[in-house]
Amino acid sequence: MTILRTPEERFNGLKDFDFEPNYFEVCHGEDKLRMHYLDENPSSKDVVLLLHGEPSWCYLYRKIIPHLVEAGKRVIAPDLIGFGKSDKYKDKDAYTYANHIDWTSQLFDHLQLDNIILFAQDWGGLIGLRILTAQPDKFSGLIVSNSGLPVGIGATEGFNQWLNYSQTVEDFNCGKIVYQGSMKKLDEAEITAYNAPFPDETYKAGARAFPLLVPITDGHDQVKENIEAWEVLKTFTKPTLAIFGEYDMSFRDQDKYIIEKIPGAKGLNHRWIEAGHFSQENQPELIAKEIINLV
Numbered sequence: 001m002t003i004l005r006t007p008e009e010r011f012n013g014l015k016d017f018d019f020e021p022n023y024f025e026v027c028h029g030e031d032k033l034r035m036h037y038l039d040e041n042p043s044s045k046d047v048v049l050l051l052h053g054e055p056s057w058c059y060l061y062r063k064i065i066p067h068l069v070e071a072g073k074r075v076i077a078p079d080l081i082g083f084g085k086s087d088k089y090k091d092k093d094a095y096t097y098a099n100h101i102d103w104t105s106q107l108f109d110h111l112q113l114d115n116i117i118l119f120a121q122d123w124g125g126l127i128g129l130r131i132l133t134a135q136p137d138k139f140s141g142l143i144v145s146n147s148g149l150p151v152g153i154g155a156t157e158g159f160n161q162w163l164n165y166s167q168t169v170e171d172f173n174c175g176k177i178v179y180q181g182s183m184k185k186l187d188e189a190e191i192t193a194y195n196a197p198f199p200d201e202t203y204k205a206g207a208r209a210f211p212l213l214v215p216i217t218d219g220h221d222q223v224k225e226n227i228e229a230w231e232v233l234k235t236f237t238k239p240t241l242a243i244f245g246e247y248d249m250s251f252r253d254q255d256k257y258i259i260e261k262i263p264g265a266k267g268l269n270h271r272w273i274e275a276g277h278f279s280q281e282n283q284p285e286l287i288a289k290e291i292i293n294l295v
Contacts, residue, residue: 001031001090003031003033003087004090004203005034006198011196015189016062019038019065020040022036023037026081033087034086035079035103035106036078037078037079038065039076039111040069040075040077044072045074047074048076050075051118051120052077052084053125054122054210055083055178055194055204055210056083056278057079059084059193059196060281061077063280064280064284071288071292073291073292076113078104080127080206081100081103082206082209085197088203089205089206092209094205096221097213097221114138116138117140117295118141120144121147121280122146123210125144126214129229132236133233136235136236140239141240141264141295142240143240143242144242144255144258145244145245147251150216151223152215152216152218152223155214155216156251157249158249159249159250159251166212167208172201174198175192178194179194181248183247230261237263240262241265241270242270242271243279244272245275247276248277251277273286
């Protein structure tokens with residue numbers, strides 16, 4: 001399968017993004033793909049893992065990372081395969097839910113992290129919660145924002161509209177999508193940064209594929225595995241917080257599953273905040289504070 005790599009010059013001079021790149025080679029059959037990640041303050045033993053989703057990249061965390069580093073945290077923020085500075089398959093069929101878990105798990109195992117707070121948004125939850133439930137003892141806390149772990153029981157009307165849009169729109173403009181999902185709070189330089197990983201439509205196979213991979217019916221891949229993961233989450237007693245954007249229609253009311261089913265969520269200040277789907281853009285200081293104070 002053809003593997004694409006976004007030219008480095010696409011990332012030159014991006015607004016508020018002065019972080020050192022790191023790379024790790026993940027394997028997929030005989031293929032090797034370069035996966036990009038940020039690793040700030042690597043000497044700290046207190047780790048925060050920030051996972052992005054659709055159709056963004058680690059740029060989403062640029063306003064949060066400095067606060068965490070100032071508080072003494074080590075911050076890991078990968079770009080999923082198909083996004084950001086990571087390599088991208090040209091063929092949409094290369095992207096599966098299981099493959100994303102495998103690719104991200106390879107990086108996770110390579111880094112040998114421990115004492116981790118996971119902050120997961122959108123697909124960051126679908127992938128991150130599976131990584132957490134595979135090795136729960138490595139995690140000290142969890143914050144979920146506009147995400148979940150679907151088990152094939154349907155979707156909101158907002159998500160169904162998004163699914164149809166993602167497969168039919170001619171120009172899948174990732175920057176404008178993040179703009180719309182951030183309550184239109186981005187400026188042109190930030191929209192440009194979200195479009196930077198995708199020089200043209202051939203680079204967007206991963207972004208186009210993601211909505212199709214969400215297990216909203218019992219016929220979807222990984223439903224059984226997600227149900228099994230929920231059984232682990234039902235025993236997870238570490239502090240678990242749900243912070244959802246009140247203007248996100250795709251994940252409306254999905255916070256209740258986090259709050260009601262995970263023991264570590266009991267007694268915490270779960271809430272909807274004034275934010276869209278991309279809460280990191282609308283409330284970065286609040287999110288950073290919650291991460292710092294969670295454990």
